[in-house]
Amino acid sequence: MRISARADYAVRASLELAVRGGAEPVKAESIAAAQDIPHKFLEGILSDLRRGGIVLSRRGGNGGYLLARAADTITVADVVRAVEGPIVSVRGERPSALAYTGAAEPLLPLWVALRANVRKILEGVTLDDLAHDRLPEPVRQLADDPAAWHNP
Secondary structure (H helix, E strand, O other): OOOOHHHHHHHHHHHHHHHHOOOOOEOHHHHHHHHOOOHHHHHHHHHHHHHOOOEEEEOOOOOEEEEOOOHHHOEHHHHHHHHHOOOOOEOOEOHHHOOOOHHHOOHHHHHHHHHHHHHHHHHOOEHHHHHOOOOOHHHHHHHHOHHHHOOO
């Protein structure tokens, strides 16, 4: 599985809004500078996040972006889906839409299991969890495994 720059930037931008608390709108330029995200690229991402119901935008001199709802109700999966669509796909299809025959039949449950595990992690972590550096224990345990940090 590959996390695109678009998905990474979307999570970072959303997290920046969560950390700032939501009292005042935050300008895209400020988010871009704080997270070292190319401003033009960020504008497109923020537009997708707005359409996906993750952020709200306000126009004007005091305008900018705010989270559309409380950070403890927005999961990383919500953010990724808003900018990328399905969390795990195979050749652009959801695993449940695939069919294999012959020797390849065991691939379908493998892809479904992969999707289930990725969803379990990303749906189990909210922006609030990240903003307060408190990953759920199962996620922390996976990240604490030294083997997780090494490429095979």
